[in-house]
Amino acid sequence: xxxxxxxxxxxxxxxxxxxxxxxxxxxxxxxxxxxxxxxxxxxxxxxxxxxxxxxxxxxxxxxxxxxxxxxxxxxxxxxxxxxxxxxxxxxxxxxxxxxxxxxxxxxxxxxxxxxxxxxxxxxxxxxxxxxxxxxxxxxxxxxxxxxxxxxxxxxxxxxxxxxxxxxxxxxxxxxxxxxxxxxxxxxxxx
Amino acid sequence: xxxxxxxxxxxxxxxxxxxxxxxxxxxxxxxxxxxxxxxxxxxxxxxxxxxxxxxxxxxxxxxxxxxxxxxxxxxxxxxxxxxxxxxxxxxxxxxxxxxxxxxxxxxxxxxxxxxxxxxxxxxxxxxxxxxxxxxxxxxxxxxxxxxxxxxxxxxxxxxxxxxxxxxxxxxxxxxxxxxxxxxxxxxxxx
DNA sequence: TTGACTTCTTAACTTAAGTCAACGAGTTAA
DNA sequence: TTAACTCGTTGACTTAAGTTAAGAAGTCAA
Numbered sequence: 009x010x011x012x013x014x015x016x017x018x019x020x021x022x023x024x025x026x027x028x029x030x031x032x033x034x035x036x037x038x039x040x041x042x043x044x045x046x047x048x049x050x051x052x053x054x055x056x057x058x059x060x061x062x063x064x065x066x067x068x069x070x071x072x073x074x075x076x077x078x079x080x081x082x083x084x085x086x087x088x089x090x091x092x093x094x095x096x097x098x099x100x101x102x103x104x105x106x107x108x109x110x111x112x113x114x115x116x117x118x119x120x121x122x123x124x125x126x127x128x129x130x131x132x133x134x135x136x137x138x139x140x141x142x143x144x145x146x147x148x149x150x151x152x153x154x155x156x157x158x159x160x161x162x163x164x165x166x167x168x169x170x171x172x173x174x175x176x177x178x179x180x181x182x183x184x185x186x187x188x189x190x191x192x193x194x195x196x197x198x
Numbered sequence: 199x200x201x202x203x204x205x206x207x208x209x210x211x212x213x214x215x216x217x218x219x220x221x222x223x224x225x226x227x228x229x230x231x232x233x234x235x236x237x238x239x240x241x242x243x244x245x246x247x248x249x250x251x252x253x254x255x256x257x258x259x260x261x262x263x264x265x266x267x268x269x270x271x272x273x274x275x276x277x278x279x280x281x282x283x284x285x286x287x288x289x290x291x292x293x294x295x296x297x298x299x300x301x302x303x304x305x306x307x308x309x310x311x312x313x314x315x316x317x318x319x320x321x322x323x324x325x326x327x328x329x330x331x332x333x334x335x336x337x338x339x340x341x342x343x344x345x346x347x348x349x350x351x352x353x354x355x356x357x358x359x360x361x362x363x364x365x366x367x368x369x370x371x372x373x374x375x376x377x378x379x380x381x382x383x384x385x386x387x388x
Numbered sequence: 389t390t391g392a393c394t395t396c397t398t399a400a401c402t403t404a405a406g407t408c409a410a411c412g413a414g415t416t417a418a
Numbered sequence: 419t420t421a422a423c424t425c426g427t428t429g430a431c432t433t434a435a436g437t438t439a440a441g442a443a444g445t446c447a448a
Binding site for chain 3: 343363364365375376378379380382383
């Protein structure tokens with residue numbers, strides 16, 4: 009039975025058996041409890057995560073408020089933007105549930121890229137795909153009202169609404185919790 | 199004297215002389231006039247662009263309105279999201295000024311990646327950098343008011359306001375032209 | 389030169405998000 | 419068992435963006 013991470017990678021390209029073995033051997037796991045903080049604002053970072061089970065939220069604090077940047081769930085990659093750099097993190101990473109991840113780090117990755125150029129090629133392709141998806145959601149966000157954004161979230165990631173609190177969802181949608189509450193009420197009456 | 203594209207690439211890593219020559223030999227140029235359309239909604243795409251001089255705007259049409267996705271200027275890369283794929287473009291690319299570009303295409307790129315793995319590695323790094331930047335601007339957008347977004351644009355890309363019309367800027371900021379006009383007026387009186 | 393456009397602005401009005409305050413329900417900890 | 423929290427909701431009020439319409443200035447082409 010293939011590991012989740014190999015399933016994820018083979019969506020993009022066929023993985024040679026040699027690379028498959030190398031990935032399986034190098035993969036290592038970590039488990040976190042609900043509420044655990046993986047990264048704090050101001051911290052340095054040397055790890056990235058592939059989520060096997062659970063949910064991770066990135067957020068920063070502005071005007072004393074937590075602003076949710078993104079929710080990451082199963083089969084998604086979380087890469088702190090300061091990974092391997094000497095700059096402090098601008099944001100937090102927090103587990104919204106008990107979470108199991110594969111952990112990677114830049115040194116191991118570079119070693120793997122060196123040994124398996126196919127993997128670096130794959131990383132480029134995946135980075136480009138994620139970039140395109142993000143561009144699309146950014147664009148959709150810009151040209152939508154808060155209500156449309158909420159409906160879109162309902163459609164594309166309905167389970168997020170069970171996994172995160174409403175004030176977290178609200179800041180993710182770029183609005184205040186009171187407004188989200190009113191939008192929900194408005195929609196029920198439609 | 200180094201070409202602009204080589205200057206751009208060498209910001210990220212040192213380029214071997216061999217690769218430098220290959221890039222210079224393979225580089226080819228196109229010139230467009232103000233108003234030229236590089237890509238239409240529904241078209242297929244087989245080219246990407248590195249801007250040497252000028253300005254390109256991506257936009258789509260929703261409810262009969264042009265919604266600006268992004269403005270690209272000198273030393274930036276424009277990659278249609280359907281490049282090399284059999285899916286039609288969701289958006290337009292238009293020159294806001296006379297524009298000179300280096301043109302690339304997937305076949306050539308893949309050939310170059312094959313010959314020069316260093317170049318693919320570089321592409322991965324650049325994709326990751328752009329991804330991080332985009333994430334940051336998406337996040338800033340979400341947690342800002344229209345007025346703050348406009349001020350941010352004034353600070354980070356002041357010349358855009360000379361190069362694009364106000365209704366283009368407005369849709370880029372996710373607001374209506376009338377609102378942008380009012381924001382400008384409000385700020386003058388401050 | 390004229391007329392048709394486009395661009396930007398302004399005004400009046402509508403709509404909805406932000407703000408502030410309060411409340412009930414549920415949770416946690418002393 | 420309280421007391422202190424958090425969370426979601428609601429209400430009253432403020433603020434600003436959306437909408438519609440109109441007009442002034444500039445551009446372009448017949």
